[in-house]
Amino acid sequence: MPPAKASTMRGAAWAVAAVVAGLVVAGSGGDGISAGPGGSSLSRAAPGQAANNQASAVKPGTAKVSVAATAHVLNTGNGRLEAVVPDVGKTVLLIGDSQSEPVDGWPRLGLAAAGYNVYFCGRGGTGYVAANGATGNYVDALQRGDWQLPSGTPALIVVEGGGNDAAGGASNAQIERNAERLIAELRSRYPGTRLAMIGTLARGSNDGGGRRSEVDALLGAVAAANGLPFISTGDWLTRYGLAKDLADAVHMNPQGRTALGGILEHRLRELGLDRKAAAEQGALVAVPAGGSTFQD
Template structure:
């Protein structure tokens, strides 16, 4: 009987320690990210998934139409338009640049207002010495895109890439870069592409017709609406409407503008009137 208290006195500290360990349980090891830092909790993760910068609605800023705005969402200067929600953006070369060009006529015939950027002598790879190709010019800010959310962005070109002998690999690489940049910058916009104006395979279309087909394959890969123009000069009897072998007279622009509007309409790209007030 005298030994029990002695044994108990010996075991008591161990028993007490065991009770504490069982009652509290082991402390969980911290979860770490690949960099070694502690992983955020659920609330922190949800917050981290949200974009750090969100572009404000144009209408909420009361910016003067025609002014440049430094968009905090992408850190780029963008042009404030009067009605960006109903304005299509056209990126192109000298086929698109003249006022009332066939690409401009085709797009406006569907009910859109228009914002045009680009320059003659440029393309997916081609440059004219004054500005870069499509993707480089846009990334450098040579051409200013609109602030807000345009519903449609159309890319036209390829003729100067043929003239400057750009390879399929170069055109594909830059087209992929351009499409990725536009999707990231305007995730809500529909992208569409117009191929390279030419005479067609059997009528001397040559490299221009080849590039038209290449652009069609790129568009198909991204499920982007595409209008092939690689035989339009022949198909629409517009060779006689050329003023210099490459560029069209007003009669040719009107002829092909009608054809483009018909093709785009068939693809479901018509403007959709929206009378709702813009989001505040």
């Protein structure tokens, strides 16, 4: 049975089991969802801010920078609650830090402009090694259920980050080890979904990028070793003259988030990671009678 079909059937089975057992919990509506300890919480931008940036980066009616769960179902395979996300087959699961957390964060804007609805899991202050209070680093948070993954098969998974690992003094070995663990966990949980990585936003290495640029390069090597598409952002502030749009040392103001979202969209399309291209690459391929079907 094809992995995507099997995953879909498992998702349906989990939903039925949850309904029968009375375990479906009403989900949260609103602008976006970021899962924290014990459940999900809304992540909202200042009034009017997200709408203005979305309008400049995302064609109206094509995608949503944030989608929320409508309910939760019990995954009987691992005993955790998972989120029921509308149109999960058109949705990207974005795992990230404070660059991705705002409703108008540049990774969300770029992914939405590339055709995806965006479901976010993560929290500012976290990373491959870095944790934030009760929310663990990426792989620990995933395994413990600190935030809730979507049920079914997303169209794409994107992991963004590394900045907090750079700031927190994590070693190359620690970052690499946890990145490998995360990739393995995501591949196990979503065998029918493509996985890509976005690096660490920074100035260029010759313009004060420092450890952030180094972590970006390290994550690029991890992605290459695992055969994953990688979008390096370790010199974007310098390359595109966007240091002027920093709101602080590492985060962008609204204009900078919009500009980076447009650049990210372009790179996603160059790599064939926009939703139309991803759907075509994941299409079922027929084989001669007596064989089976598989996903490329």
